[in-house]
Amino acid sequence: MGDALTGRVLNIQRMSTEDGPGLRTTVFLKGCSLACTWCHNPESIAARPQTVWHATRCIGCRTCLTVCPEGAITHAADGVRVDRDRCAGCGACAEECPAAALELLGQAGERSWERLNSLFGNPVIPARKVER
């Protein structure tokens, strides 16, 4: 297992009809190095996990302030702010947010597999290169 190829899952998109042949389920990974000028997913560029805040879901309960072990979250007049330099990507804020207003992009390990398996059942089919 030492040489196993691993990755951080950014998103799993079903019913994909763009950017490739046929009707597919697309697994987006973090750490894209292509730097396309028309990139539609800039959140995929950084390889590390990143926390995003969805303003329309937030109920202002401030739970995230208390659970962040790094003190990376503050509340401002215009909403929640995450200090990306301090954020360690632990995901605690996303787990504890009662409104799913915080989301950790780029989960690794078991959480990613759990999500994939919940969509497809065991075992997950290994990724393969799509010939164009």
Ligand code: SF4
């Ligand atoms: S825990 Fe979630 S709902 Fe509560 S203030 Fe933070 S982001 Fe908003």
Ligand code: SF4
């Ligand atoms: S992912 Fe962890 S370190 Fe980053 S803001 Fe959330 S609780 Fe804080």
